[in-house]
Amino acid sequence: MQNKLQQIFPMIKNRQEVMEEIRNDPNLMKIFKEWSNQQQEYFLNFVTGARA
Numbered sequence: 001m002q003n004k005l006q007q008i009f010p011m012i013k014n015r016q017e018v019m020e021e022i023r024n025d026p027n028l029m030k031i032f033k034e035w036s037n038q039q040q041e042y043f044l045n046f047v048t049g050a051r052a
Contacts (some may be wrong), residue, residue, distance in 0.1 A: 001037075012049045019044070 013021075022028045032040060044050075 009049075011023075013043050013047070015048050018047055 022032050032043075035043070
């Protein structure tokens with residue numbers, strides 16, 4: 001399901017797409033894993049438009 005920002009800006013990726021990009025890049029995955037769960041959640045919410 002798209003959020004309102006994704007309806008206006010279709011280039012915004014959903015959580016699953018962002019995580020797939022992170023998993024496919026070892027450098028991104030390393031950085032992501034160094035973050036706390038709270039930081040990971042904040043980042044994912046921010047980049048998917050779920051939270052500003």
